[in-house]
Amino acid sequence: NAGVMQNPRHLVRRRGQEARLRCSPMKGHSHVYWYRQLPEEGLKFMVYLQKENIIDESGMPKERFSAEFPKEGPSILRIQQVVRGDSAAYFCASSPPRGMNTEAFFGQGTRLTVV
Amino acid sequence: AQSVAQPEDQVNVAEGNPLTVKCTYSVSGNPYLFWYVQYPNRGLQFLLKYITGDNLVKGSYGFEAEFNKSQTSFHLKKPSALVSDSALYFCAVRDYGQNFVFGPGTRLSVLP
Numbered sequence: 001n002a003g004v005m006q007n008p009r010h011l012v013r014r015r016g017q018e019a020r021l022r023c024s025p026m027k028g029h030s031h032v033y034w035y036r037q038l039p040e041e042g043l044k045f046m047v048y049l050q051k052e053n054i055i056d057e058s059g060m061p062k063e064r065f066s067a068e069f070p071k072e073g074p075s076i077l078r079i080q081q082v083v084r085g086d087s088a089a090y091f092c093a094s095s096p097p098r099g100m101n102t103e104a105f106f107g108q109g110t111r112l113t114v115v
Numbered sequence: 116a117q118s119v120a121q122p123e124d125q126v127n128v129a130e131g132n133p134l135t136v137k138c139t140y141s142v143s144g145n146p147y148l149f150w151y152v153q154y155p156n157r158g159l160q161f162l163l164k165y166i167t168g169d170n171l172v173k174g175s176y177g178f179e180a181e182f183n184k185s186q187t188s189f190h191l192k193k194p195s196a197l198v199s200d201s202a203l204y205f206c207a208v209r210d211y212g213q214n215f216v217f218g219p220g221t222r223l224s225v226l227p
Contacts, residue, residue: 004158033215042219043159043205056214091158093215101166103149104215106158 002026004094005074006107013082013114021077021110025094032075033093033104034067043091049075050097082114117142117210119218127224128196136191136221138206147209148189150180152202153220159205165189176200196225 005024013019025032030051035043045059049069060067064082069075079086089111093104118141128134140146147166151159163174170182180191189206206218 031213035217043217045214045216048214093159095213101147101164103161103164105161106151108158111156 004092004105004107006090006092006110008110009108011110011112013112015083015114016081019079019082019086019112019114021079021090021092021112022074023077023092023094023107024074025092026105028096029094029105030097031095031104032069033095034075034077035091035093037089037091037109039088046077046090079112082112084114087112087114117208117216119206119208119216121204121206121218121221123221124219125222125224127226130198130225130227131195134193134196134200134223134225136204136206136223138189138191138218139187140189140206140208141187142208142210144211146182146187146189148180148182149207149209149215150174150178150189150191151205151207151217153205154202162191198225198227201225 007022032049034046037043047060047067048056052071064080066078089109091109093106095104096102120139149164150162153159162178163172165172165182173179178193182189201224204221207215209215
C-alpha cells in the first residue's frame, strides 16, 4: 500500500503564474487535508475535503486558492496568480472514511518557490 | 472549538537524558490525541495516539506519551534521548468534524 503521494516535490513558478499541487491519498482513504508550512514554522490548516465535497475550507485564503477532490483522481490544490508570499511547503494528509481513532498519513510535501 | 498548545518553542536535552515535550489541549467531549515528528525537508510521521484506555501510550522509536485528563495534557516522553531524535514535534487533536488541529510545534535538540 503506497503512502500519500504528492507531486511535484518541488515547483518553481514566476509571479502571476498558476500552481497546481496534486495529492493522491492512500488506498481506501476518502478524507484529504491540506496544510501550509512556512520555513521554521508550524502547520497552517487550509482545507479538508471528502470525495467530491469540501468539508472545511476555513483556512483557505478567500482569493486565488481553490481545492478539489474529484470522484476519480487526485486531490488538487490550485493557486492562481502566485505571489512571493505563496512560497512555502504544502502538505497533504489522508485518513480512512470512518472512525475518529485513526491517524492522518502525510505526504512528503510540495515545496513551492515563487520567483 | 478544539485547540492544542505546545508551550515550548524549543527543548534542549543532553543525549542519554530523559526528554519531555509538552502538550495541552482543549476539547469538548472525549479527546483523540496524536503526536507527529517532522525531520528536515520531510513530511510528518505519526508517532503515537491516545483514543481510550491506558493513560500511558507507547509509540514508535521508544517514545511514549502520558494522557492526563485532569490537567488536559498529553506530554511526549522518552527515557533516553538520542541525537537522531532532534526534530520538530507536533501535537494534534481530532475534532468532531474529523479535522486535525495541530499545535505550533516544538523543536527538540538533543546535544551530544
